[in-house]
Each structure stands twice: as structure tokens, then as C-alpha cells.
Amino acid sequence: MTAVVIDGVWKFYGDFPALKDISFNVDGGACLALLGRNGAGKTTLLRMLAGLSKAAKGNISILGGDARAEKTRARIGVLGHGIGVYEELSAFENLRLFARLYGIENPRQVAMEWLERTGLERVSDGLVREFSRGMRQRLAVARAFLHNPSLLLLDEPFTALDDRAIAVLQGLLKGALAEGRTIIMSTHQLREALELATDVALINRGQLAFRGERSREMLEDPGWLYRHYGEA
Amino acid sequence: MRLKIMLVLAVLSGVILAWNLHTMFLRVPDELNQGAIFRIIYFHVPSAITSFTGFFFAMFASVAYLASKNLRFDAIAASINEVSLAFATITLITGSLWGRIAWGIWWTWDARLTSYFVCWLLYVGYLMLRRAIDDPTTRARLCAVLSIFACADIVIVWKSIEWFRTQHPGPVLSIRNGGGMAPGMEAPIWWNLLALLMLSAVLIMMRTRQDAMQREIESLRRYAHAF
Amino acid sequence: MSFLQQALAIAGKDLRSEVRSKETVNASLSFALVILLLFSFAFDPGSEETHEIAGGLLWLVFAFAGTLILNRSFARELVNDCLDALISSPASGAQLFLGKCLANYVLLMIVECVCLPIFVIFYDARWPRQGWLLFVVMLLGTWGITVIGTLFSAMTVNLRLRELMLPTLIYPMLIPALMGAIQLSTVLMAGEPLGADNLIWFKLLVGFDLIFTILAVALVEIVLVG
Numbered sequence: 001m002t003a004v005v006i007d008g009v010w011k012f013y014g015d016f017p018a019l020k021d022i023s024f025n026v027d028g029g030a031c032l033a034l035l036g037r038n039g040a041g042k043t044t045l046l047r048m049l050a051g052l053s054k055a056a057k058g059n060i061s062i063l064g065g066d067a068r069a070e071k072t073r074a075r076i077g078v079l080g081h082g083i084g085v086y087e088e089l090s091a092f093e094n095l096r097l098f099a100r101l102y103g104i105e106n107p108r109q110v111a112m113e114w115l116e117r118t119g120l121e122r123v124s125d126g127l128v129r130e131f132s133r134g135m136r137q138r139l140a141v142a143r144a145f146l147h148n149p150s151l152l153l154l155d156e157p158f159t160a161l162d163d164r165a166i167a168v169l170q171g172l173l174k175g176a177l178a179e180g181r182t183i184i185m186s187t188h189q190l191r192e193a194l195e196l197a198t199d200v201a202l203i204n205r206g207q208l209a210f211r212g213e214r215s216r217e218m219l220e221d222p223g224w225l226y227r228h229y230g231e232a
Numbered sequence: 233m234r235l236k237i238m239l240v241l242a243v244l245s246g247v248i249l250a251w252n253l254h255t256m257f258l259r260v261p262d263e264l265n266q267g268a269i270f271r272i273i274y275f276h277v278p279s280a281i282t283s284f285t286g287f288f289f290a291m292f293a294s295v296a297y298l299a300s301k302n303l304r305f306d307a308i309a310a311s312i313n314e315v316s317l318a319f320a321t322i323t324l325i326t327g328s329l330w331g332r333i334a335w336g337i338w339w340t341w342d343a344r345l346t347s348y349f350v351c352w353l354l355y356v357g358y359l360m361l362r363r364a365i366d367d368p369t370t371r372a373r374l375c376a377v378l379s380i381f382a383c384a385d386i387v388i389v390w391k392s393i394e395w396f397r398t399q400h401p402g403p404v405l406s407i408r409n410g411g412g413m414a415p416g417m418e419a420p421i422w423w424n425l426l427a428l429l430m431l432s433a434v435l436i437m438m439r440t441r442q443d444a445m446q447r448e449i450e451s452l453r454r455y456a457h458a459f
Numbered sequence: 460m461s462f463l464q465q466a467l468a469i470a471g472k473d474l475r476s477e478v479r480s481k482e483t484v485n486a487s488l489s490f491a492l493v494i495l496l497l498f499s500f501a502f503d504p505g506s507e508e509t510h511e512i513a514g515g516l517l518w519l520v521f522a523f524a525g526t527l528i529l530n531r532s533f534a535r536e537l538v539n540d541c542l543d544a545l546i547s548s549p550a551s552g553a554q555l556f557l558g559k560c561l562a563n564y565v566l567l568m569i570v571e572c573v574c575l576p577i578f579v580i581f582y583d584a585r586w587p588r589q590g591w592l593l594f595v596v597m598l599l600g601t602w603g604i605t606v607i608g609t610l611f612s613a614m615t616v617n618l619r620l621r622e623l624m625l626p627t628l629i630y631p632m633l634i635p636a637l638m639g640a641i642q643l644s645t646v647l648m649a650g651e652p653l654g655a656d657n658l659i660w661f662k663l664l665v666g667f668d669l670i671f672t673i674l675a676v677a678l679v680e681i682v683l684v685g
Contacts, residue, residue: 013367013368014303014368015303015448039458050543056301070549073548076547078544082539084540086541087539088475097468102549205458356627357627357628360624364615364619376681380678384670385635388635389631392638395659
């Protein structure tokens, strides 16, 4: 079952193409590592998948539906650069808000459950502005996962995580993959990402330079892909 | 082809304006109460009509952009608004001069002038928004929405200021002051209107072309930076 | 979750945030008081002329102070990329917009209800005989300001000169609503009953509110996403 179909997608900045004719699929249950240098177009592509912007040309189909459709968005979890939680609300209030927005039946219960899973139950009533960086990151992960998304979109998720947060996130991602969820993750942290990845795509200057399965060589030598398919 | 159209329109408009100048100064007699300054009406009124209708055409171009996502429509909308602002400024200045010389006041807050000033402010707002956004696609999108709002607003503003000022009547500057214009004297207004509309078309076409070239330069710069 | 419930969740979030920090309402109220003070230098409080323009002064204070609240509306979502989190959620642009409108409306009404008695005291104005009608005018006029202001807050959220652009764009747009509100308020504060010829201003306010609410809800998705 194909989870994501990207077909002939273009994105322009005025007349300059930021993304040129990107086409590839991601199967259900796969974990795709989206690689590329800064400015290559990874974030642009992820934002389109998350429904935050629209393609100028081409089609994106997610879980059989349009990226902006309400039913589709309810099944997508997004973890971007920002943590996406409110400073003035408590951890519990934040999760309860997003549980409501994602149409969950019993928002309070699910919010508490996820606070426990991310080790934040003791600070559930603490305001986010008092949290340490690691705690915020764990809360962000809880927000992205709490509605049991079928597709997870992660933009450089391991960047600046402390070791505890990395462990939590890797555990959650492995668990998600075991449950058959799909993950698309853009990253510079090649080691952590390639350990989890089943598939790899490399974007170079707005174009798809490589799309295939994650091989042993890539895992053993993370720079292999850039050397063979990226530009010098 | 495009250049030929522009040339023809420019020449025609020039001819009409020149001919009208001849008519205005040599054929039309001085108006009874106002004297020579009365002739300014032949530029003031066509300017006003030209700029006021700009809103509506810009709105159509904006809707066309939102429907098609073709940046050319955005360029057209922006050009219409720029040219309309220029004519709106001319209208306000010629009106002010006329008012000063004919009635002794530079400005008054009657229905027409107030609505017109709001119109001018909305144009300025649109152009300010354009300058504040760098990304051409975002700029086109947001300015299109603003254009639609401005058009809806100008209709409401016009009607409501009319109601407002009838409650507090002030001096009404009307082109029909003194009881109507003689038929022979009205014709130059409409001819000038035609000329100004053609001139606007030429200016809009020039501006649209400039915009397209600007976009091309920007994208070439991006290519250059990327390599 | 119904349409309304999600919009209310967003409104509740904004209000809860504001109750905790109180930064926007405080700034808005302080600004309103400063304007009232400045007006007292420009216009002789207590004179007959000032009573005649009382409605106008009142709504100018509301409009200026309100801009601070409206500016913050979408700007507060930029922290931690919360705006992206909201847009990528199943909540539609319309729900997001209406939720924020409701929250802004409540905050604006609070500021106005605090300013009104202060205005009456400072300017020795008469308390309108038909106070409830004045309240209705405030409800209608404030909704107009809120709808336009919230949409333009969304539009200008990512601009460098956000604080400058918002007032420049919304004040010309708001003129019909302000005119209607000012007319009605002046009559009411002079203690006179609203006659039939003032009905037209109510119609204007209601029409303005309806037209721009519909237009805003229709176009907000384009503004937020594209």
C-alpha cells in the first residue's frame, strides 16, 4: 500500500524553481530518510506534505487523499523546527488542546497518557516557559504522536536533542514502524536517521538525485550517498 | 505586436489630448462664475473616473490570479493599482487647485472628496504591502486578497460617506455647480476620458512588461547564487 | 469534534494564554488611557463642542487601542512555530480564524468596557439614557474591527514591518464601520433617542459585519496556506 505519492511536483520562488519535477513514492510502513544539503528543498517538500503550502505544479497524494483534506491531516503527525507548543500553557493544556483539534474522543485521558509516555507526568501542570530544552522537545514529540498518526513527518528531529530525548524519540519511532506507520524524516544526523531508515531519497538543488532502499554501505559510511550522488 | 499596440494607443491618446487642449483653450469660453480655472475639470474628472475604476479592474485581475496562479495576472493587478494611484494623485491635486481658485478652499470633507481620499489610502496600502513582501508568490497571493477586500470596501465607503455627509452637509464641490454645463462644453470631458484610458492602458502594459523583466532578473540572480 | 467546538478550543487557548500573561490587555488599556489623556489636551473636556464629538473620540480610542490586541493575534503564534502546528492540524483555516476572532472580540470588549466609564468621567460626558443600545453599538462595531483586524493580522504575520502595516491597511477599511458606530454613539451619548433616520447606521454596521465576515472566512485559507 502506497502511503505517499509525489508526482511531478514543482515549487517556485517567483520564476526560480525551488523544487523541480519531484516524483517518488513511499510505501506504507517504510521509513524514508530525506537527505540533502541546506537549501536543497527538503523543508519545502516536507511543508507541502504537511499541508502548510501548496505545490505550484503536480500532485501530492497522502494516504489516498489530498494533503489539505481534513481526514488526511488528522492522520498526519508533524514535528518541525519549532516545538509547536505554547509557552503560556501547561504541558497538559497543550496536549489537551491538540487532542481536541485532532478530534480525539477523550482528550484529557490521552493527554495524560502521553505525558506519562514521555516522562513528563510530574510536570504536567508546569508552564512550558519554565521547561528545560529537553523537556520541551519531549513535549513536542508527545504533541506529534498523540493522535496515533499513520504518517509522521519529521524535519531534522534529532537536531540539538539531548541523549535522553534522542533515546525517547528513537524508541517511539521504532515502535511506530513496528506498528506499521510510515515515517518521512529529513535530517543531517545521518547516523541516527540511517539506523532507522528503510529507504533513502536525496534532494540536490531542488531535484531528486537519488531514490532507493537504504543499503549497508550507506549505514557504514554515511557520507557515501553525498559522494556518489550529490555535487562536490 | 505588443509594442505596436502600445505605440498606436500612445499616439492616439496624444492626438486626442492635443486636440482637446486646442478645444479647451480656444473654443470653449470661460465659465461664468469660475473663470479660466474651470478648464481644469477637463483633466480632473477623467482622472477621477480612470483611477476610481482601477479598483474594479484590479480586483478582476486579482481573482484571475487566485484562480489560475499565473503571476502575469498579479503583474497586471499591481500595474493597474500603480497607474490608478498616479491618476488619483493627479485628481486630488487638480481638485485642490480648482477648489482653491474657484471657491477659496484647498480642501473640504464633502462626500466625494472624503471617499476619494479613502480610495487613495487603499491604493497606497496595497502598494505598501507589495513592497513589504519579498517572495513573489506570497506577494501575489496576499495582494490579491487585499485587492478583493479593498474593492468591497470602496463600494461600502462610497455609499456610507454619502449618507454621513448628508447628515452634516458641507460645501459640495460639484462639476455641475452653477446649474449644469452647456452640451458643447461637456464633450471634451469624455474625449479626455478616452485619451486617459488609452494612456493608462499604455502605462499598464509598460509596467507589466517591467514586472515580468524584474521577475526574470530575480530568478537569474537566484540561479547565479545557487551555482 | 464539531466546527464550533474546535473554533472554541482555539479561542479558549488564546484567552487562557492572555489571562496568564496579561501582556496584551495591559498594553492596550495603558495605550487607551494615554490617548484619552492626549485628547484632553487637544479637546477641552467638558465643553459643548467636545460633547458633540464624544462618539468620535470614543471610537478613535477603541480603534487605536484595539490595534495592539489585533496585532498580537497571529503574531503570538509565531513563537515555537505554533502557527504551523495549528495549520497542519485538521482545524480548517475558517475554524482557526473564527476562534481567534472570538478571542480578540472578548479582549476588545473588555478593554472597551473598562474605557467607557473612564471616558465618561474624564470628559464629564452624560451616561446615555439608553445604555443598552450603546452596548449593542459597541457589540456591532467591535465585531467589524475584529474581523478585519484578525484577517489582516493573519496577512501581515510574517512581514518585517508588521506593526506598521496593520494600522495602515485596516484603518481605511474600517471607515464605514467606524462612521456608523460614531454616528450612533454620538447620538446616544447626547442623551437623545435614536430616531428612524439613524436606523441607516445600524443597517450599515450589520451589513459591514456580514459582508466582511463572509469575505474573510472565504479567503482566510488562501491567506494562511496558499
